Amino acid sequence: MPTVEIPSLPFPLTPAEGEWEVERAGTVAGAAGPRSDIFIDPGSGEPTLNAATLLGSPSEGDFRLSARVSVDFRATFDAGVLLLWLDERNWAKLCFEYSPDGEPMVVSVVCRGVADDANAFVVDGASAWLRVSRIGSAFAFHASTDRSEWRFVRHFALDGAATDVRVGFEAQSPTGDGCAVRFEDVRFASERLADLRDGS
Secondary structure (H helix, E strand, O other): OOOEOOOOOOOOEEEEOOEEEEOHHHOEEEEEOOOEOEEEOOOOOOEEEOOEEEEEOOOOOOEEEEEEEEEOOOOOOOEEEEEEEEEOOEEEEEEEEEOOOOOEEEEEEEEEOEEOOEEEEEOOOOEEEEEEEEEOOEEEEEEEOOOOOOEEEEEEOOOOOHHHOEEEEEEEEOOOOOEEEEEEEEEEEOOOOOOOOOOO
């Protein structure tokens, strides 16, 4: 499958499902298909793994990947996502998502066999900055409304070698007929995040 190059990322990305396009200045535009998601229900164990993804393999060591995420919200749980992927049963995602209350919200999901689901905070606006970091054998999620102060969302590990993880983007529309997602100001740094909770 052809790979996708983004100027700000030092590794290529491979698309799966959906439609992806890299626009000028490295903006990534994606389209989620109808009833698409990455989720394994913790009650029933029923998997849905058909969302549009664009993933690549960073080099070993710590890193931070961030982007300004905008979503053409139409239906509940429409989302633009930063995704960490080991395999179908071990992954994690940080979402800018449309809540059942009709509000944009930062949400995180970690899957170790089955998924969990944790709401972080409501966002007043149609975009948010999301960031995923690898810190040794663990990972951290942060989100921001201004890319200046980062709010801590989650610190966790996955069942598998952290160095085997792929990282990138996802577009989903679990209850809807699809949505458009944009990832702007994509940034990558091969640097360790020094503090989880000081806003940096």
